[in-house]
Amino acid sequence: MKEQILDISKKFWTAMEQADEAGMRAVADPECGFVHIGMTCGLDHEIECYTSGMFKPTEIIFHDKTVKIFGDTAIMLTDCDYGLLLGGSPTTHHFAVTEVYVQKDGDWKLIQFSFTALVN
Numbered sequence: 064m065k066e067q068i069l070d071i072s073k074k075f076w077t078a079m080e081q082a083d084e085a086g087m088r089a090v091a092d093p094e095c096g097f098v099h100i101g102m103t104c105g106l107d108h109e110i111e112c113y114t115s116g117m118f119k120p121t122e123i124i125f126h127d128k129t130v131k132i133f134g135d136t137a138i139m140l141t142d143c144d145y146g147l148l149l150g151g152s153p154t155t156h157h158f159a160v161t162e163v164y165v166q167k168d169g170d171w172k173l174i175q176f177s178f179t180a181l182v183n
Contacts, residue, residue, distance in 0.1 A: 072162055096176070137166075
């Protein structure tokens, strides 16, 4: 089951990098929430940030991914360096990203995606 979560997560990260709205919607629950430095939003706004070019990933380096399963809930922590153009300006942050998935009708859906900046 952990491999399934890792695969679903990879699909979502790839969809974000490619500003692929259909790919993001395929993985995320319509009520999915997102937390970034300085903002929280729902799925529609998150997709708009990527498809409009406001968030434009330049390089994502994954250091570690861990998955814990709790019944029909999976929590994944992704340790990464996330480089992007933010409003046209380059920026890179070291993040722990918390991804929460729930199993609905046999499918895993992303319900929360939260970036936490790490200081080391």
